[in-house]
Amino acid sequence: MTDLSHIRNFSIVAHIDHGKSTLADRLIQSTGTVQDRDMKEQLLDAMDIERERGITIKANTVRIDYVADDGRKYVLNLIDTPGHVDFAYEVSRSMRAVEGSLLVVDSTQGVEAQTLANVYQAIDADHEIVPVLNKIDLPAADCERVAEQIEDVIGIDASGAIQVSAKTGIGIHETLEAIVKLLPPPQGERDAPLKAMLVDSWYDAYLGVIVLVRIIDGVLKKGDRIRMMHNDSIHHVDRIGVFRPPMQTVDELGPGEIGFLTASIKQVRDTRVGDTITHEKKGADKALPGFKPSQPVVFCGLFPVDNAEFEDLRDAIEKLALNDASFSFEMETSAALGFGFRCGFLGLLHLEVIRDRIEREYDIDLITTAPSVIYNVHMRDGEMIELHNPADMPDLTHVDHIEEPRIKATILVPDEFLGDVLKLCQDRRGIQMDLTYAGSRAMVVYDLPLNEVVFDFYDRLKSVTKGYASFDYQMIGYRQDHLVKMQILVNDEPVDALSTMVHRDRAETRGRAMVEKLKDLIPRHMFKIPIQAAIGGRIIARETLAALRKDVTAKCYGGDATRKKKLLEKQKAGKKKMRQFGKVDIPQEAFINALKMDG
Amino acid sequence: MTEPSQGGFGLYLHWPFCQAKCPYCDFNSHVVARIDQEQWETAYLAELDRAAAETPDRILDTVFFGGGTPSLMSASLVQAIMDRIRRNWRLSNSLEVTLEANPTSVEAGRFQGYRQAGVNRVSMGIQALNNDDLRRLGRLHSVEEARRAFDFARETFPQVSFDLIYARQDQSLAAWEEELSSALNMAADHLSLYQLTIEEGTAFGERMARGGLKGLPDEDTAAAMFEMTQAMTADAGLPAYEISNHARPGAESRHNMIYWKGGEYVGVGPGAHGRIVSDGQRYATETHLAPGAWLQAVERQGHGESLRTALTKADQGEELLLMGLRISDGVSVSQVQDLLGRPLPYSAIKQLSDDGYLVHDGDRLRVTGAGRLVLNGVLRELLAG
Ligand SMILES: Nc1nc2c(ncn2[C@@H]2O[C@H](COP(=O)(O)OP(=O)(O)OP(=O)(O)O)[C@@H](O)[C@H]2O)c(=O)[nH]1
Ligand SMILES: C[S@@+](CC[C@H](N)C(=O)[O-])C[C@H]1O[C@@H](n2cnc3c(N)ncnc32)[C@H](O)[C@@H]1O
Ligand code: SF4
Ligand SMILES: [Mg+2]
Numbered sequence: 001m002t003d004l005s006h007i008r009n010f011s012i013v014a015h016i017d018h019g020k021s022t023l024a025d026r027l028i029q030s031t032g033t034v035q036d037r038d039m040k041e042q043l044l045d046a047m048d049i050e051r052e053r054g055i056t057i058k059a060n061t062v063r064i065d066y067v068a069d070d071g072r073k074y075v076l077n078l079i080d081t082p083g084h085v086d087f088a089y090e091v092s093r094s095m096r097a098v099e100g101s102l103l104v105v106d107s108t109q110g111v112e113a114q115t116l117a118n119v120y121q122a123i124d125a126d127h128e129i130v131p132v133l134n135k136i137d138l139p140a141a142d143c144e145r146v147a148e149q150i151e152d153v154i155g156i157d158a159s160g161a162i163q164v165s166a167k168t169g170i171g172i173h174e175t176l177e178a179i180v181k182l183l184p185p186p187q188g189e190r191d192a193p194l195k196a197m198l199v200d201s202w203y204d205a206y207l208g209v210i211v212l213v214r215i216i217d218g219v220l221k222k223g224d225r226i227r228m229m230h231n232d233s234i235h236h237v238d239r240i241g242v243f244r245p246p247m248q249t250v251d252e253l254g255p256g257e258i259g260f261l262t263a264s265i266k267q268v269r270d271t272r273v274g275d276t277i278t279h280e281k282k283g284a285d286k287a288l289p290g291f292k293p294s295q296p297v298v299f300c301g302l303f304p305v306d307n308a309e310f311e312d313l314r315d316a317i318e319k320l321a322l323n324d325a326s327f328s329f330e331m332e333t334s335a336a337l338g339f340g341f342r343c344g345f346l347g348l349l350h351l352e353v354i355r356d357r358i359e360r361e362y363d364i365d366l367i368t369t370a371p372s373v374i375y376n377v378h379m380r381d382g383e384m385i386e387l388h389n390p391a392d393m394p395d396l397t398h399v400d401h402i403e404e405p406r407i408k409a410t411i412l413v414p415d416e417f418l419g420d421v422l423k424l425c426q427d428r429r430g431i432q433m434d435l436t437y438a439g440s441r442a443m444v445v446y447d448l449p450l451n452e453v454v455f456d457f458y459d460r461l462k463s464v465t466k467g468y469a470s471f472d473y474q475m476i477g478y479r480q481d482h483l484v485k486m487q488i489l490v491n492d493e494p495v496d497a498l499s500t501m502v503h504r505d506r507a508e509t510r511g512r513a514m515v516e517k518l519k520d521l522i523p524r525h526m527f528k529i530p531i532q533a534a535i536g537g538r539i540i541a542r543e544t545l546a547a548l549r550k551d552v553t554a555k556c557y558g559g560d561a562t563r564k565k566k567l568l569e570k571q572k573a574g575k576k577k578m579r580q581f582g583k584v585d586i587p588q589e590a591f592i593n594a595l596k597m598d599g
Numbered sequence: 600m601t602e603p604s605q606g607g608f609g610l611y612l613h614w615p616f617c618q619a620k621c622p623y624c625d626f627n628s629h630v631v632a633r634i635d636q637e638q639w640e641t642a643y644l645a646e647l648d649r650a651a652a653e654t655p656d657r658i659l660d661t662v663f664f665g666g667g668t669p670s671l672m673s674a675s676l677v678q679a680i681m682d683r684i685r686r687n688w689r690l691s692n693s694l695e696v697t698l699e700a701n702p703t704s705v706e707a708g709r710f711q712g713y714r715q716a717g718v719n720r721v722s723m724g725i726q727a728l729n730n731d732d733l734r735r736l737g738r739l740h741s742v743e744e745a746r747r748a749f750d751f752a753r754e755t756f757p758q759v760s761f762d763l764i765y766a767r768q769d770q771s772l773a774a775w776e777e778e779l780s781s782a783l784n785m786a787a788d789h790l791s792l793y794q795l796t797i798e799e800g801t802a803f804g805e806r807m808a809r810g811g812l813k814g815l816p817d818e819d820t821a822a823a824m825f826e827m828t829q830a831m832t833a834d835a836g837l838p839a840y841e842i843s844n845h846a847r848p849g850a851e852s853r854h855n856m857i858y859w860k861g862g863e864y865v866g867v868g869p870g871a872h873g874r875i876v877s878d879g880q881r882y883a884t885e886t887h888l889a890p891g892a893w894l895q896a897v898e899r900q901g902h903g904e905s906l907r908t909a910l911t912k913a914d915q916g917e918e919l920l921l922m923g924l925r926i927s928d929g930v931s932v933s934q935v936q937d938l939l940g941r942p943l944p945y946s947a948i949k950q951l952s953d954d955g956y957l958v959h960d961g962d963r964l965r966v967t968g969a970g971r972l973v974l975n976g977v978l979r980e981l982l983a984g
Pocket of ligand 4: 021080081082083
């Protein structure tokens, strides 16, 4: 147990890819927390999917011992956070557990949208903020300009910004000293009743649920009987410890410390992030203010390509959900696709990550239906229905009006692409809220419908700005608009998995784009196939996929029989990756790709 | 059980060497500095003996020297092989012996010798009647040279055929029409007309993958070329009897018919495939693909076979269907179904017939002209499930 004045707790925050995890590497390494031979790049990004994509998805905590220039020994608890907007929730709750933030800004890039989003969260959490200019080893680094930007755009003093290369190790010592000197120590009462903030929890196959806690007051010991204040459930603590980054058990955790406990908890759902943990006896009487729970905002259906794999899919989804409280699911049946699940995600990246993991870790081929947001459908009788799936849209005669979720989007973009960005936002039914300049870059704020953003907005933004724009958003509430359900008919049969909600004024454009896309995505068949978009029985767009014109093998002699048979087998296997709708085979990836718009 | 001799019995002998590798070719063909013809002779003869021991009572209908470029074999090698074949099997009275030849003067010089050895049919790889395109196809001959070699072959052999590749880069429908008419003017009684296929692992395949192979006809143009080919050859009296093969009635390649009718054949030489029946079971056989590996296997292990798979009845049924629908004769539905052990999907046959792709006539099932163009699609429907 460490004296409060010798503890510093901080999170590392930044825009995606500005080098948080690499900076964490250097802090861990230079303090000898991990031996050189055990080091690897982005050590904390331990999940396969994190390593593969080179991004952080889950926040990670590490305890570091540091002997400062003043000769004293400090305990530093650092939390590395994800940069991607889908996982902003990880950042916000991490910030609640610490007193300060290292704000990392890539000195070759400057302030980006998530830099802003994160810094505002840090200010909200009353953090002391230490700006760190990273990647100064690169020739394109421009510390002066970026420091100026931080002052102009964010309005915090950047004169003391530390110049760092997380890659080569320049400035790491200065960073450690700044942490000790500039960040405040935590406060708390050792003798007060236990108050521990439940920061995060996840499932471990060997230990059960692991709970990450920040002790506010009191002392937590192994063997204690604790109470979760949100439901008064009692647990027996069987292990406490800290992350270095491997788990290391300790005897106790005192005020200001961050560590973990295990207490034979079976499911992540039995814990609530933001909850207060106290002792069963002589506990605290007032809980800490909790966190806003994370809400899934994007929904889609996941169906096995092969119906027989439904139970395997259920198993996979349940296992993944054990560890991811922000991922929701319920069973869904579709006329054409059979049994599957309607799943909720924090955003499209979250969706992709979960889908990838099911396909790879559980070896199940999936059909992902058109992603949708939650619409509030107000019925004539005053009832309000939350619509997660366009296929469930009630009969229009009973509907009074529909509301859709809107977001506030902040986009930072170099001047020369401003026009393209404004056009994109207008095309997506955006309402401009603000436009300011920070040096040679514009900061655009738009009120946009979430359903126009969820899907491919980010990809489009990146492509129209050659990757130079950055983007962040927050939900701002619901607003009524003229929304309709658009159906797609393939060979005259409606395919419910392709139904989407669209704005009336955009329906024709969207319908046309979708049928054109599908025409390319569906392979030619032996017969011609009409592909149509319809609103309530009225056809608004139509394309015809011509019948197969030529598909024949020119040469087929003795040795080719075997080859030919293999080819047919391969085609049959390929057919397994398609689903049949009436007489038409639609490939698995068509459901998502049909929605991608080029404009 | 299927009568083994029903589709005939043939022998395929593979010669794996060429003077240069053509950029479109994915055959088992190699270019080497020196070939020891005597070493090859010994190996071929050993394999012929092994093959004969396995197929003792057959009457041999056809022999096919394929490649590679078999016209690089010395006449004495061909002679030795033919002598051994005559010793090892009883021969049909109308034994067909085909040899694939490249149309250069060097090779024409050996024709006389081949004829003496017993070759009675030559198939020449002319490929194009346009010098620019011959160069693009990586061929070593000119149109002039090809015509001379071909004339000489006609004088030498009772039956001659030649191959052309069409649907080439930058070839228009009109250009192919003109080329095909001159081909028909030259033709004796058999022609093989192949649409250029871009095969994986070839030079063209790689260029295509890199986005380099420009000017290939699109699906519609290629389809129109195929249809025109069907019509013109039929008008000239050489209708298609198979997807890419055209002949005056009676002049069909009997050897290739064995493949399409599900007959029996032994494969000798590197990478040669065979289908033979032994104790009532039909087997698919393969030999070592690489020339060196095959030679070594024959010399050291006493045989060049690398794989022998017992074909299930269902495998045989599928093979019969996918080979048999290629020819204008089609297949016997009952024979295919007996082998498959299940009926062909009636609804698919009905639909495909209604749409004009298939003709179901008594027990015969054949594809129409329209069906030929989309044979792979037809097969997918018939074999779905
Ligand atoms: N040249 C150079 N590259 C760096 C430096 N720091 C990080 N990088 C590189 O920048 C990329 C992103 O680094 P990460 O540490 O994964 O960034 P992050 O901020 O953790 O990214 P997210 O967690 O996905 O938001 C990696 O390729 C790093 O190698 C640096 O100081 N110099
Ligand atoms: C194996 S080759 C052997 C004949 C001989 N070596 C020659 O090239 O003349 C048989 C025939 O297949 C055809 N062929 C080979 N590769 C082809 C391809 N990629 N596309 C179309 N036809 C091809 C050519 O017409 C060739 O004559
Ligand atoms: S096409 Fe004929 S000559 Fe050309 S490489 Fe192939 S086998 Fe040899
Ligand atoms: Mg990271």
